[in-house]
Amino acid sequence: MSYLDSVRLLTGNANHPLAEKISANMGIPLSAAEVSRFSDGEVVVQIKENIRGCDVFIIQSTNPPAENLMELLIMMDAARRASASRITAVIPYFGYGRQDRKDKPRVAITAKLIANMIVAAGANRVLLMDLHASQIQGFFDIPSDHLYSSRIFNSYFMMKPMPDGVAVTPDVGSVKMARAFAKQLNYSLAIVDKRRPGPNMSEVMNIIGDIKDRHVVIRDDMVDTAGTLVQAADALVQAGAKEVYACCTHGVFSGDSYERIEKSPIKMLLVSDSINFDSGGRCSKIEVLSMSELFAEAIKRIAGGESISSLFD
Numbered sequence: 513m514s515y516l517d518s519v520r521l522l523t524g525n526a527n528h529p530l531a532e533k534i535s536a537n538m539g540i541p542l543s544a545a546e547v548s549r550f551s552d553g554e555v556v557v558q559i560k561e562n563i564r565g566c567d568v569f570i571i572q573s574t575n576p577p578a579e580n581l582m583e584l585l586i587m588m589d590a591a592r593r594a595s596a597s598r599i600t601a602v603i604p605y606f607g608y609g610r611q612d613r614k615d616k617p618r619v620a621i622t623a624k625l626i627a628n629m630i631v632a633a634g635a636n637r638v639l640l641m642d643l644h645a646s647q648i649q650g651f652f653d654i655p656s657d658h659l660y661s662s663r664i665f666n667s668y669f670m671m672k673p674m675p676d677g678v679a680v681t682p683d684v685g686s687v688k689m690a691r692a693f694a695k696q697l698n699y700s701l702a703i704v705d706k707r708r709p710g711p712n713m714s715e716v717m718n719i720i721g722d723i724k725d726r727h728v729v730i731r732d733d734m735v736d737t738a739g740t741l742v743q744a745a746d747a748l749v750q751a752g753a754k755e756v757y758a759c760c761t762h763g764v765f766s767g768d769s770y771e772r773i774e775k776s777p778i779k780m781l782l783v784s785d786s787i788n789f790d791s792g793g794r795c796s797k798i799e800v801l802s803m804s805e806l807f808a809e810a811i812k813r814i815a816g817g818e819s820i821s822s823l824f825d
Contacts, residue, residue: 516540519815520563522591524572524583527788530604531571533804538812547583555579557586559594567815568596569639571807574607574626575764575787581607581626585633592634600637600814601630604786604803605762609644612651627651639810641786641803642733642761645685657820659810661761661784662689664801666696668782669729669759676726676754678702682744683732690731693759702728704744724752734762735783738769742776749777762786763798770794 520543523531535542544560568591572584584601591599608622623645630638631654638652641659649656669677679694680702681687687703694701702721728748735741735758745756756778763783773781774795781795784803791798806823813820 515567515816516812518565518567518597519811520561520566520568520596521811522559522568522570522587524570524580524587526573526575526580526583527571527604527785529788530573530785530802530804530807533785533802534571534602534808534811537804537808545587547587553579555582555586557583557590559587559590562594563591564595565597567598567600569600569602569811569815571602571604573605573787574603575605575762576607581629585629588630588633588635598636599634600639600811601635602639602807602811604641604784604807606640606643606648609648612645612648623648624651627653637814639807639814641784641807642689644733646688657810657814659803659806659820659823661786661803661806662693662696663806663823664784664803665759665761665782666693668801669697674699674727674729678721678723678726678728678753680704680721680723680728680730680744680748681732682706682730682740686732689733693729693731699729704747706740706743719747719751723748725754727755728753728757730756730758730760730778732758732760734764735760735769735773735781736764737767738765738772738776741781742772742778745776745778755779758782763789763800765789765791770798773797 522543522545524547546558570587574581608626611622638656642661677699679690679699681690682704702723705718748756758778758781761784770791781798810820
């Protein structure tokens with residue numbers, strides 16, 4: 513009997529396509545579960561098969577709306593009460609992670625709050641990818657594994673070599689990610705120095721590094737309103753960049769982000785499928801790379817008690 517025989521994969525409604533791809537990569541069907549609503553919108557969950565003593569992995573991103581988070585919490589509670597032996601929350605995109613510290617008076621630390629809720633709901637382990645701040649791993653009082661999308665994105669750019677490539681970070685917070693990206697691809701590194709006067713607002717100040725007449729790739733963990741991304745691209749072009757590409761793990765895409773990207777000098781924007789989004793044909797520059805193989809391999813190794821450290825390379 514294989515250890516995979518006891519593995520059960522469940523998913524809510526946040527990102528069913530990614531869950532199906534993970535399921536196909538593992539050769540394990542998604543377990544039957546009904547995740548629906550009462551007439552007033554309240555989430556109701558029923559797992560439709562026996563999971564007693566099983567190793568359960570619940571695949572659910574927690575991007576808005578908040579119902580996605582509620583589905584994850586309620587599914588974990590249902591699995592716990594159904595006597596699952598272990599419950600792992602597989603969260604490709606950890607929502608509410610941008611508030612990870614008290615940077616102003618009287619604000620919440622939502623990243624810690626959500627971590628506490630996930631543990632209280634019954635998670636024994638969490639599997640995450642490209643957290644907005646790496647210290648969020650320590651907010652969980654249970655084992656946590658943090659995957660990096662760079663494994664997939666780096667492979668893509670290795671197939672499209674740029675001898676004059678420059679990895680650019682749109683803010684100081686992403687320097688570590690951009691530096692690792694540059695080292696792997698043998699690019700040089702540049703930093704866009706900016707000031708943020710308010711939430712979802714940014715003002716580009718200057719560029720640190722040589723990008724004149726070179727191909728640049730902006731590397732960041734997420735793209736939300738695309739304001740920071742587009743302003744950085746505009747500044748890079750004005751400073752003499754030959755072509756501008758962008759590579760962001762999580763495609764949140766709120767507000768007028770699609771229109772901003774379409775009108776920007778960005779030649780192509782790579783994102784992962786950690787969030788299920790539909791551009792509605794409003795942006796032709798977005799290309800999606802799937803993280804399903806990475807998550808499938810990580811789930812297999814967790815289920816088999818094997819090390820997943822090699823996936824961090």
